[in-house]
Amino acid sequence: MNAPATKVTPISGFPELLPAERLLELHFIDVIREVFELHGFAPLETRAVEPVERLLGKGGDADKEIYGISRLAGDDSGKDAALGLHFDLTVPFARYVLENAGRLAFPFRRYQIQKVWRGERPQEGRFREFTQADIDVVDVGELAPHFEAEMPLVIAEAFRRLPVGEFRIQVNNRKVPEGFYLGIGLSDVVGTLRIVDRLARFGADKVTAMLLESGATEEQARQVLALASISSTDLSFVDAVRALGVQHPTLDEGLDALAAVIAVGMEQAPGVLVADLQIARGLDYYTGTVYETQLVGSESWGSVCSGGRYDSLATDGRTTYPGVGISIGLSRLVHLLVTKRGLTATRSTPAAVLVAVVDEETREASRRVAAALRGRGIPCEVAPSAAKFGKQIRYADRRGIPFVWFPGAGEGVDQVKDIRSGEQVDADAQTWQCPPEDLHPAVVTP
């Protein structure tokens, strides 16, 4: 039963973290989860797979390549629908709502922190397997607009508790460009949005060329770019759009909705929400408000948290469940903070204390010390062998464990050593206070 000695190599696009990095990622997840729960979002986990036909046509084709799954040994063909791994958490959530509508209370608020898979070409910070952290609210038939302001403000609260620095959540409403394009005589709204979505990446000249190529006149292209250039952290964007002189009822509707979101943001988190009229969210299923998020100083990373309102994603043909949600690209965010900003965890294990073993005969005494510390919530390990104390201290040091505990072993009193300062003091496992900042690994910036 020996394993074959095949060479072990990473799989491109399927990154894995070292223990200290995973501790850092878990810290992010814990903070995000705490904020989501403080806001009354219920936890949910959906299966990893959906029928392929449900994934197709919702952005899950050209943009977000689907992984199909099949039993290697079995013959599933014909019996069941073909299955694929989900590429986001919104499409599965919409399906879950339809499937469980009779057992859920609406409006239904849920959060979901899970892996998703996309067969895209792997790039820096773009993976084939990654974790997203989503919140959504859905209701039956109608969804109150105040939820559209709430979503980004919950994210702002989570981000303020995380070492991500300054950030901006850009908000747009698809009805603004839609009404504007129709108002200037461009009827291919989706095609135009798709081109404008590339503005940040390709720049104005390239996008102008693409617009002209798609059939727009020079004046139309100029107007499209003029609209996309508007942004403000207050309500001045409304006048700036009006000044372009375009009229359309859908444009009015979009401006009103966007102004309502920004107004709430100005009250609750001044400067965090930005009306940014070039945000479009590509080929997705959004129908109204859309969000993207930039870390200030790291705009080249692209959006680390995106979402929007979707009015017709969850429908069984009779009843529609409109929703709004936002999703943190967690793996991407953590990867970039670790590799570009040097974020790290203070140690590679949860253990705050290593209990030394004097000799194998007294291992049980060391274990009792550890049990006493654990009973008081202090994570610890017992040394793996009764090696020389110098070696046991090196064991702790290599993992960043700050304290080594020396059991008195029958005769003397116990002592604990802070291996960073070298300070060693008498201690009792029933009463010793671990400094709060050392109890759990912390995330530190360089």
Next chain:
Amino acid sequence: MNAPATKVTPISGFPELLPAERLLELHFIDVIREVFELHGFAPLETRAVEPVERLLGKGGDADKEIYGISRLAGDDSGKDAALGLHFDLTVPFARYVLENAGRLAFPFRRYQIQKVWRGERPQEGRFREFTQADIDVVDVGELAPHFEAEMPLVIAEAFRRLPVGEFRIQVNNRKVPEGFYLGIGLSDVVGTLRIVDRLARFGADKVTAMLLESGATEEQARQVLALASISSTDLSFVDAVRALGVQHPTLDEGLDALAAVIAVGMEQAPGVLVADLQIARGLDYYTGTVYETQLVGSESWGSVCSGGRYDSLATDGRTTYPGVGISIGLSRLVHLLVTKRGLTATRSTPAAVLVAVVDEETREASRRVAAALRGRGIPCEVAPSAAKFGKQIRYADRRGIPFVWFPGAGEGVDQVKDIRSGEQVDADAQTWQCPPEDLHPAVVTP
């Protein structure tokens, strides 16, 4: 962009939980994770996929059917190795250790709580997608035997903090049956183990018939069953085996190792560890100590936590990393406790308080109350609409939210109502104490 009105039906073997059930499962995960971290296991997450060739031959063929994955749009053929979803967390962990050996500190302790996939026929409590919670320790070259006693005792500590009732962790050492079978002249050890593994399911008569069919004599079959019938929570199993009169050096080795594990268990958790000589763990990669776990009174559920020692799973041909680990079948455990024992959560949302909205004009006042409560760690929601208070109370009641907060809205003082007792009192969001037992959803047994 309307979604197709396809019928939404569950996928057999891919269960999903309702929000209250997921809160219950998360409580289990939180408790398990806390105990794992108290014992200094570092968190790890491996990718969901492995090269298919690494999954094959490690129990991942006949027993645990593999799901292959492939990009629907792409042409992966030829370029990369075929990929499959992992069927457990041990095989990926062994591969991770080989891949990162130079960056890990040994002995390396890690925990991992993740989904796995098996294409087996779905049955009650047997799923195609489920979550496992694993701990393992690996070392380089040699692994100290005391870790074999530690693994089940960590699980015992986690289970004692969970509403699972009484439980027994059955321990065996594969060298005991191996040496015993060789000692009575049965050379097909794996084949015999595989038959004995079915004892609990098929009974002694059927297993005897299978042994005879496999070429054993009646005396050999009698001895095999005699060994399998031995169990004890103390060291008396050693004499019981000796009384069968079989001699073999591997048997001696196995009995010594098993006695060492049980002796530590007798000291630290009397009655929890049982030497049970019929435990075999089927076709797996275990080479020494093996574990299974039964909930007392629910033995028909089968094992809810299993594992063992593996000496040659992680090897690159030059260096071997022997390990020992144990894995809680979390989805299975939670499913059975919910459906068979009626475990449930006290509410379907983390929110402890619903802040009522007097009218849409004062929504911001309600939001400020919610922000103050959240700032003090009290999860809450703001009512979705300024409906009549009776309707807002029903909103809370349907979700099991215990408190409704009525903002004074300019004139009067705020009040909070316990909707279970009907008691309503004056309150201040800066000072109100939420009863600790109501702060978070609790798991309750009927």
